Amino acid sequence: MSPVLRRLAVALPAVLLALVAGAAPAWAHTELESSSPAANSQVGAAPTSVSLTFSEDIAAADATISVAGPGGTDYAAGPATGDGDTLTVPLRPLGAAGAYTVTYRVVSDDGHPVSGTVPFTLTSPGPGTAAATPAPASGAPTADAPETAPQTVPTAADDGGAPVWPWVVLAVVVIGAGAVFALRRSRT
Incomplete structure (x- = not known):
């Protein structure tokens, strides 16, 4: 694997995580x-x-x-x-x-x-x-x-919508694991 692809494989999960962390406040419901x-x-x-x-x-x-x-x-x-x-x-x-x-x-x-x-x-x-x-x-x-009468503010799960952040975290983990696997496989 070329050095450019290795750097890309390492940097991609970090970039995705940064994007997800920056977008997290937009997913939050008001309280x-x-x-x-x-x-x-x-x-x-x-x-x-x-x-x-x-x-x-x-x-x-x-x-x-x-x-x-x-x-x-x-x-x-x-x-x-x-x-x-x-x-x-x-x-x-x-x-x-x-x-x-x-x-x-x-x-x-x-x-x-x-x-x-x-x-x-x-x-x-x-x-x-x-x-x-x-x-x-x-x-x-x-x-x-x-x-x-209810006495609390419903959370995202209470209003029928599933939160998105677990899926984004899972995607980042899967992409990161794939990058690590690709790097290890290219070395052997």
Whole structure:
């Protein structure tokens, strides 16, 4: 085997690995990093808005956020507005003290939808009264089951899509092993 082919056989796996490592962030789904009110917090004063901060910029036009309170009432007063990685939804005056759940669905930079919930408890009644608008049926909790709503952000495996990175790593290993085998075979 010529010296050029040997160098190529050694360099190719390293180049592929570098490409894979550089592209890995593009495969990641966005994650909820923080919220206001914070997840599972006890809130004494009724908030006038809810903010969600994600690990990447989120398009507000592709986001759906609802805030359900006791009895399944939706307190969102309008669509989400965005500022980079943070989405904010205005709220109507909250009503009864009790469990509230922020339910969100956003789209990652890679095009995959990501959804989850942020529960919080209002410890003192808010200034509003229960409105007649029920929470949407798209996974938001109802009065019968506020504690059974999912409380975590799904991972890539949860949304039905298999992660790509194991296949890329396997391809790099197979190509690297083939290069090593070719080098050893050419020496004998």
